[in-house]
Each structure stands twice: as structure tokens, then as C-alpha cells.
Amino acid sequence: xxxxxxxxxxxxxxxxxxxxxxxxxxxxxxxxxxxxxxxxxxxxxxxxxxxxxxxxxxxxxxxxxxxxxxxxxxx
Numbered sequence: 001x002x003x004x005x006x007x008x009x010x011x012x013x014x015x016x017x018x019x020x021x022x023x024x025x026x027x028x029x030x031x032x033x034x035x036x037x038x039x040x041x042x043x044x045x046x047x048x049x050x051x052x053x054x055x056x057x058x059x060x061x062x063x064x065x066x067x068x069x070x071x072x073x074x075x
Contacts, residue, residue, distance in 0.1 A: 003027040004052075007034065007044040016042065018050060025071050028064070035065045 005027045007016035016034065021027040027046055034042050046056035056064075064070070 001048060003055075004047045004050050005030055005044060006047070007042055009038065010041045010043055016044070020050075023075055025074065028069070028071055031061060032065070032069050 001022075003021045003024050003026075005016075005019045005021065008014060009016070019027070019030060021030065024046065031044050031046075034044060040062070043058045044061040045054035045058055046061070047054045
């Protein structure tokens with residue numbers, strides 16, 4: 001199963017390049033890096049397909065970022 005991280009910048013038409021990860025943990029690690037770099041301006045989602053419905057939507061990602069960024073266990 002693959003995880004796809006996609007995003008945009010709040011208030012702009014700029015998007016963040018779609019990235020593919022084998023594990024949700026790796027995608028969340030990358031999301032943390034983006035939050036560290038862009039702060040609350042970044043809007044992120046995680047999906048299981050490139051153009052699919054997000055499994056982790058922007059609201060979930062924002063809450064995750066603000067509440068300790070807990071990662072799932074290593075596979």
C-alpha cells in the first residue's frame with residue numbers, strides 16, 4: 001500500500017509537489033518537516049491513491065501537528 005502526501009499554501013494558488021511513501025509513518029515524518037518549514041500556512045492531506053479521497057484530511061493533519069505529532073509504530 002502506498003501513501004500520497006499532497007498540499008498547498010494557504011491563501012495562494014501554490015501547491016506542494018505530490019509525494020509517494022510506502023509507509024504512513026514516513027509520510028507523516030515528511031509532513032512534520034513541511035510544517036516546520038512553512039508553519040500553519042501549509043495545508044496537507046494524506047491519501048492512499050494519487051487522486052483519491054484523503055484518509056487524513058487537512059483538519060486532521062493540522063490537529064496532529066499541534067498535538068505532539070505522534071507517529072504510528074514502525075512496521
